[in-house]
Every structure is written in structure tokens, then in C-alpha cells.
Amino acid sequence: MADEIAIRITVNGTVHERKVEPRLLLADFLRHELGLTGTHLGCEHGVCGACTVLVDGASARSCLLFAAQVDGARITTVEGLARGGAPQPIHDAFHEHHALQCGYCTPGFLVAVHELLADNPEPTEAEVRDALSGNLCRCTGYVNILAAVLDAASRLRASGQRPALR
Amino acid sequence: MAHETTRGWVGRRALRIEDDKLLKGRGIFADDLHLAGLLHLTFVRSPHAHARIRAIRTERAAAVRGVVAVFTGHDLAARCKPIYVDVIFPSYKAPSRPVVAVDVVKFVGEAVAVVVAESRYVGEDAADLVEVDYEPLRAVVDVEAALDPAAGVVHPDLGDNVLFKGKFATDKFDAAFASGDLVLRERFRSTRVAGVPLEPRGCVAAVEPGRGTLTFWSSTQIPHMLRTAIADLVNVPGLSEAKIRVITPEVGGGFGTKAHVYPEELVTAALALELGRPVKYTQDRREELLTDIHARDHIYDVDVAVGRDGVLKAVRTRILTNAGAFPSLPFGCTLEPTGGARMLPGPYRLRNYAYETYAIATNTGPSGAYRGVAQPTCFMAIEGMMDRIGRALGIDPAEVRLRNLVQPEEMPYVNVVGVRYDTGSYVAALRRALELVDYEGFRTQQASGQPRDGKYRGIGIACFTEVSGTGAPGFRARGLKRIPGFDSALLKVEPTGAVTCVLSTAGAGQGHETTFAQLIADELGVPMDVVTILEGDTTGGPYGSGTFASRSVVTGGGAIVRAGAKLKAKMARIAGHLLEASAPDIVFENGLAFVRGMPGAKVTLREIAENAYSMSSKGLPPDEDYGLEATDYYDPPLVTMANATHIAAVAVDPRKGGIEIERYVVVHDCGRVINPMIVEGQIHGGCAQGIGQAVLEAMVYDADGQCRTASFMDYLLPTIKDVPAMIVDHIESPSIDAAGGFKGVGEGGVIGAVPALTNAVADALAALGANVNSTPLTPDRVLAFIESAAQSRSAGR
């Protein structure tokens, strides 16, 4: 069996072919192999959510995936959301509601919110809380994040947009 | 002020300049930094709370492919001086701490060796192969047990575990205490918690070949003090501060944990200098929980003597604080015991006060300054007593407070330990909070037993004063000689007319770039978008303390106001010279200088700057120097005292012990509010941490000193489901002592939430006779409070 595995991963629309150690975590592959440092590591045991990315359109903890495991997959990181993957209303709502302070948890939240609003364009407050209970923030106390998400949802509905999960 | 300015930015909910890069994932945090040839550090850490190191063998580790070197504590002792935290206080005694343990380890997680490798993966492989022969020793863990040296002494050379003891009593205290109509006693117990920023600590050190300058990036709140520590403690000849540059990248939360100098930072600097390659250390979450400073493992024994009317006659307290295994640099271990003791009188008119307060060493993680320091616990104590006074005397707890609060006409007020409260709104904040929470409505409902859903409902009040903006005299009063106390601002107009301000403060998410730009815009009469705030580069500007203890708007803001005045005076002189008017007649608005009463006569800030930099057709005014900048070092008075009232209403489920927060109100007074949106964000975040301490968080050490909560599965942070909607209201009582009138706000949320919630639960269960006096109020403890009350009742009490 090999020291390194050849993989082909599409990240934010760009195909990357690399050889990786089997144990290289997807988060480290994204951050250090590809230089996409927007995905953050907060715990490396799947609890804090800062490392959340989209894998084939579904949110996943990149600290709990090996790069080798997602050979052939399409990954979207926060950088990909910013590059036209996410409708601007989510970004704007976070900004206008002061839903971030240090910004460390923010990428994980943006991915989770993106998925939430793609699945459920009109979430209730309780549904937003349930959907985001797996993302920890230590700065904001969540009050403004909740307001931002509800506002983003209503702006998206008003403009007829819906986040795409790719 | 001699000159008029555009008022318009201070007080606005200006959106943050910081956000765009963070929302796009383009913020660069310490672990995001990459340099060619980077080496990674992995520390080998003690699994024992107290043990002798009999032998340590590193050959197998060093042989792993990708490992460059392995260093033991003995090796590093030659490269880094030990850390000794110097606090000037009689009775203070402190151990010396090697950066990596040499002969003995004193807490679980203390480093015993470090691996330098091509990656963290390889480093951990090698760390697994470092062989250490430990001889376990008895560990002393409990703060009260450690008072007795027979339980075990953490630092035998110090004799016992009492690292600090403070004592105070007002004149004729005993007589005053005896004059009370009623004496109440209580013991309040707070379980250890930690700040837990979401970004684990990290640093990168790189040495420039040739000049040998060390650039040190660190996720720190104290870049200047860190630079001094590196110069002092890293043992490389010729390494002075001139050769050290500390830069803070984006910092993912600090809350005080990152306002300390850690041994790993010194090791990283030393090894980069030695190995000639850049070196990075990023801690993982387990290391963060084990080795970042802990806080609030406190016991307060409080006795109060009151009159029949509920007015305090005298208060006595004995405070035990767990210092952990070592004092932390630069705060030592006196911050919590002195803070708790000095702040306990709070906003109350108390003239007879006595305390004994201790910092006690144990074989646990070192303690330090975490947001609020000892205020969440001392207010849990005094506010808990105010409620008990009410219950004992049949007086509503809000009324008890109103009878004891310092009244507006008594301000400025010097409290019983000599702390001056210059301005404040203690009564107004309480009244407003009572109104916003509908206190009367709640009490009516509570009395009627509605709603009948089987839950017990209670309401808890926390009125408190909040230390902010501590200056040099304030730190000296607490013996903290290593903390400068001042901060600085270098404010300049560039040749293009842009405005730059370099501050010695160092934000970690609080929105300094935006807040200070708003202030400068008003002070100089320029649009906000021409102002750039620079923080976190020791090469860029003058020295200062950094950001912690709710200081930056007081010290940084004060320095800006004072530097702004000097700079504006020069701007006016040059504008007058250009417009052939006299300086006092110049008015600044929106980046333009006008002659008062002559709107046609104007000149731009750029034109003024060009003159100052000798890039215009006209020379400088006579007797004027080139350049257009001003520097101010601002040292505020002892402290400035913010204040707030928090009120929480809870529903307690007696079947499962769950607590739901049904109403939460904060009325906060931080003097002049620059950006209400950012202030509210600080309060929300602080309240969330207070909720965490009150019901979720506990850093648990077992009897052997093993930490049982070293992961996020066991150390439980509040989630979005745990923080309720909140009403936040502001009152502004500008400081009359601090330049600019500012007071801090960063810590208020957590200081108020802990007592408000413990009081609310206590109120909910009071009718059962339960005595709620500790945190966290986990479901099993809540049930235990209820059951023990039931047992007491049936025993016929």
C-alpha cells in the first residue's frame, strides 16, 4: 500500500491533482496544500464547526475528513462562497447586523447558513437555532447572527434568489 | 475645546471596516501564515499533575524522518531564562518557572520537551516516541485543601501554597458589625472556567538573515509587553528590543487568555533564532484547554450585618482563589484576589468593610486574567447577599438595592477601599432595567403561580460597578509593576491628506479599526473613510499596554483625544497661515478647513499636509517644524468605573433540572458610546460567556489533578440555543476623569450575567427553601438543590 494517494479534487470550481498522505485531513489540505486559509480549525474533533465546508453540496466538518477520502468530490469553501457561489444578501446581512467580531467562526457559519437557506428559504427562529446549534461562536453571543440569518432569508426571498449547493 | 469639529461619527452605528476580508475568508490568523522553510513545534506534555522527571530520552524521537531536533527542559534552560512574575506586594511569593519543565512537573499539560519537525503530523509522531520516566508525587488540587501544607506543597522552596495574602479592615470594624440588627452568612462557590477563544493560540518566529532581526507574529493581546518579555527572557546575546518586531495577525478572540506571555512563545522565538529557519507553534484545542490561563476557581465566605431596614452596616469576606501551579506573566496571581476584594462593595454605600483574600497554588492549570477577572464571582457574592437580605427581612430585593445604592448626589464617590467612582448611573440603571423587564408584572405572575406548567420561575438582579481603563496608578495599587498602564496614539496626517493612527492597543475582534476611526473623524473634522487605524506592530508606533481589562477605548481613546488636540492645533496654525487668518478662527469640517464666518475661504487637509511636508509653494508658518503628527501617551486615572444592571427571569424545570432564560435585560453605562452596535455586540458576547459560567462551563480536575474537561465534548460552550433574546439599553454618564469621557464595556456582559442568573435560579427555588450558592447550575445540581431543600423541610426545619 502506498505512502501517498493520488487524488483529484475540485475546490471552488478548480480541479486540483495532488499526491497526499492518507492521514492528511481535508482541512489541512485546503489550508496548507491549496493555501485556502479561510477554513479554520477550532477543535479538530468535530464540535466547533469552524472548519465546515460543502462536500458535494452537503456541509461537512473538514477536520473529520481525509483528503484521500474525498477524491473526486466537489468542495466549496468560504472563499468559493464569496466568489459568486453565495448570493450577496447573506454576506451583506452579516455585515449589516454586526454578526461577526473576530471572524474566526464566520466561515463555518456562512457555509452552514448557505446550506440552511438552500434547504429552507423561510426558516423560523427556532429552525435557525436548531440548524446552527453545531457552530460555536465565542464573541458575538449569537444574537446578531440570528438576526442576520433571518434578514438574509427574507432578502433572498424578496429577490427570488436561492443559494445553490454545488 | 478651542476648535469646532464635525460631530456626527461618535454615536453612530457605523458598519465595520474589518468585515469584508473576514466574510471572504481572507483574514490571516497566526496559523495561516506560511513562510518558506517553516518548521513546526510539537510540545510533549506531562500526563501527571505532579511528578519528578527521573529521566528523559529523546533519541527515538529525534530519529524520526522529518524531525530536525528535540529539546528537553534542560536544553531550553540554556536558551530561555525562567519566568518569574514580579508583583510588588508584601506577602507575595512566587516560584520561578522554567519555560519547559526540567526536574519536576507541576500540572497536567506542562511541557517537558519540544519536537522541531517539518510538520505537526511528524512532530506528533516523534512526540509519541519521547520517553519520560516520571515518579508521580501527590497532587494538591482543591483550593481550600491547599491552605494546609500537609495536603501537599506545590513549590517546596516557598514553604506553603499561599502565594499571596491580602488583608484589610476599616476602623472599628467589629463594633460596626456588631451594630447590625441581623447577620447573614453565606459561602459562594464558583467552579473554574476558562476563556476559550475559538482560535487556539499560535505564533510564528522568523529571523532575517544578515541583520538578525526577529519578526514574531503572535495571536496576542499584548504585543509590546511580549516584545519586552522576549528581549528579557530569550537568552541570545545582542537580542535587544531593536532587533525584535512583534506583529499581531488577525486574532480570533482573546478574552484575556491571550493577554499573557506564554512559555511556548519564548521557546518559539529562541528556536527560530537558533535554527535559522522560521518556526511555528499552533496549539491544538486540548493544549488550549489545558494550558491557556484558567480563572474563577473561587470561594467567597461572606458575612453581612444589616439594619432592619435592609441597609448594609458592615461586610466581611474571606476569599480563596486558586492560582494553579504558576503565576502568569504579566498579571501574576494577585489580580483575582485583589480584584474580588476591592470590587465586592460594588455600587453600594458601604463604609465598614473587612477582607482577607488569598491566591493559593495547586497542581492545576495556571490561572490568569479572563474577562471580568474576579468581578463575576464577587458580584455573585454581594448580589447574592442582597437577595438574601431581602428574603430574610421580607423586603423586595430591588428595594433592598435601592436603599443601598450610591445616589447620584453622592457622586463622585470614593468607595471604602479608596476607589473613586467619578460618575455613574446606579439608581437610574436599576430603575430602567426593572421597567424594561416588567419586574412588577413578573412578581405578580410569580405570586399567582402562573403559568401552571410545573416550572418554578424566578427573577434575578445584578447591579454592579465595572473596573475599566486601569491606568498605571491602578496597576501599582495592585502591585502589578510589569504592566505599564498607559497606551499611546501616534496620529498623523499623511502628505496625501489621509489620516493614520498607530495605537498600542491590540484588538481581537472588538472593532477597534472602526471605533477609533469614528472618534478620529469627529476629533479632526474629517470623513471617516480617510482614517486608517494601525494596531499590533511594535515597530510602527510607541509603547503601550495592549488590550485587556476593558481599557482600549479609555486609554486608546484618551490618547487619541489628546493627540488629536495637539495635531489639530498644528493643522489650524498651518491652515491659518495658508488662509491668512488666525488659528483660533479656523474650523474643520469634512476634511476641509474654513475661516469661521467666511465660507468661501477654505483649504483641504491635503493642502495643509503638503505644506507641512514642504511639498507646497508656500513655506511653513514661522517657528513651525515639518511633519504633521502628534503622539500622546495616556495614563488614565486609577480606574474609570462603568456600571450596569442585568435582570434575568428564568423557568426551572424541577423534573429534569433544566433552566430556561425567559427574559434578559441589560442597562449599561459605559460613559460616551462611540458605536452602539459594537457596544451591544460586546454585551451580547459577554452575556453568553456569563451564561456559560452560570449553567454550562466547568473546568474539572479530579482528586489526582487530571483534567477531565480537555475537549469540547466535555467543556461545554454555549451554543445559539443557549443564549436568549436580550434587551440592551444604554445610559451615558461620561467620565469626568478620563480624557474623552470614555469608560470600557468589554467585560460587563459576563460580570452581570453570572450573578443575575444565580440570583434568578435562587429566587425560583427560594420558596422551596433551596439555597442556591454555586456555579455551574447544571441539571443534576439543580435537582440536588431542590431535593436537599425537600429533605430539610421534611426534617422539620
Place this chain on the structure above:
Amino acid sequence: MKPARFDYVAPRTLDEVLARLAEFGDDAKLLAGGQSLVPAMNMRLARPKVLIDLGRVPDVDDIRADNGTLVLGALVRQRAAERSELVHRETPLLAQALPFIGHPTIRNRGTVGGSLAHADPAAELPAVVAALDGDLVVASAKGRRVVKPSAFFASYLTTTLEPHEMLLEVRLPRATATSRFAFVEFSRRHGDFALVGVAVALDVDATNVCRAARVALVGVGPGPVHATQAERSLAGRAVSDPVIREAAESASKEIDPQTDIHATSHYRRRLAAALVEDAVRQALGGKH
């Protein structure tokens, strides 16, 4: 927190998986959702020499109805089960339990089989399978065997799976017109492992008499625990308030929970009583 080295294989067929298991046995671990395994590997608490990735194996993630049972392949993602019409209709107890597992992101990857094979004593799915007395189908290179939950869950984080075996699918009885179900739990925070969880499956006739009762608890023992005395106290009786309370008290007396940093043994007993009561009421409350 980086994992130790391992060899990685990603078989493309079930037979190849089983052959690898036979070859490596104890040295190998199966990677399904990874939501429990990878944290342990990152902390170096688990150090398999070989990781067998099930992610490329076809036909192990089906949900299908088969006579009186609902069959779920081991690799069915928890989120897929949560969204499955079949699951909601045929195994409402499973549908009720799934949203309690972690958070949506965890459920996107976590699998039904993985959770069962991991056998955390506070996990939701073992309670469901025990309450329904489903069949666990175990595969190896030597063939298949069917195991009942009581013979599958051995102890904390331990099943009776041999090193060369893999959980292939779980078969759950389909709901009938008279079956009533409820899953309830209480945890420190939403999505955490339960302090105590209760899965109740009742068969109640038109006269409100409980013909059969199964009450399974998690968080109170090394694996899912049947509250057999509570079950007996419900079976054959008309379900009324006193009967429910009696069953709840029974359950709390017959379990032997541990004390840990999150809850005392005594508390878990009280909580178990409250939750058994809630679960039975909820099951009877018309929720099918």
C-alpha cells in the same frame, strides 16, 4: 491533533471489504461517516494500522421496504434517513430519534451503521434498535449472520462484531395500525449525547390497553438497557396516569447508571423516570 499514520484502502465492492477485513482483522478499522472514528484518531486514541474506507462501496446505503421490515444499509447517512419518506412512514421511532443526533452537518456524513457499530452508551440509534428489537445483519467473508440487539451491544463502545466482520444492514419492523412510538432525550445542550435517552415502542389496542411494551434507555448503562420491569408493568394494562408513573418509577429503580462529570447516578435515575413518563405520554398522544 493529528492522526497517526495508517494505510488506506478504498474497496469498490463489498466482497473486497470483507476480504480486507479477513486479512487485517484487528489492525483495521472501517471508515463510514467518520464522525466518531476520526475525532478518536485525531486525538490518537484510535490508531488503526489500516483504514478501510467504505465510501466507494455501492449498494450498502439503500433504504427499502421488505415485507414487514424496513431495511437500512449500514452506510445510509443519518441525514438521508431523516429525510426519507419511507423512514417517516414505516419506522417513526427512528424518524423521531434522528434529529437528536448531533447537528445537521454531522448527520450529513454520519451513518446508521456507523453509529450502531460505535456503540456509544448514550447514542440514540442503539436505543431505537433495542426498542424495536430489530435485526442486525452482520457480514464477513464467511457469510452472513443475524444478531439481535441484546446480543450485539456488549459494553461501552463495544459490540460483538468480530474483527473480520462488518455490520451490513439493520432491519426494523414496520409500524402497524396499533403501534405507538416515542423517542425523548435530555442533554446538556442540543445535539450533545443524551444524559438519558428513552425509546418506547408500544402496541395499544382500541380500548387503550397496552398489548406489548418495549422501553429502551441509553445513557444509563454500558449499552442500551431494557427496562424490563417497566415493560412488564405496562403490558396488558389500560394505560392511565398512575400506570405511566408506576412504569417510570420502575424504570428508574431497575437501572444502574454511572456518575460522570456531566451527571450523577442519582440524577440519571430521576431523569430516567421523567423521560419514561414523557415518552409513554408522547407515544400515546396520537403521534404515530
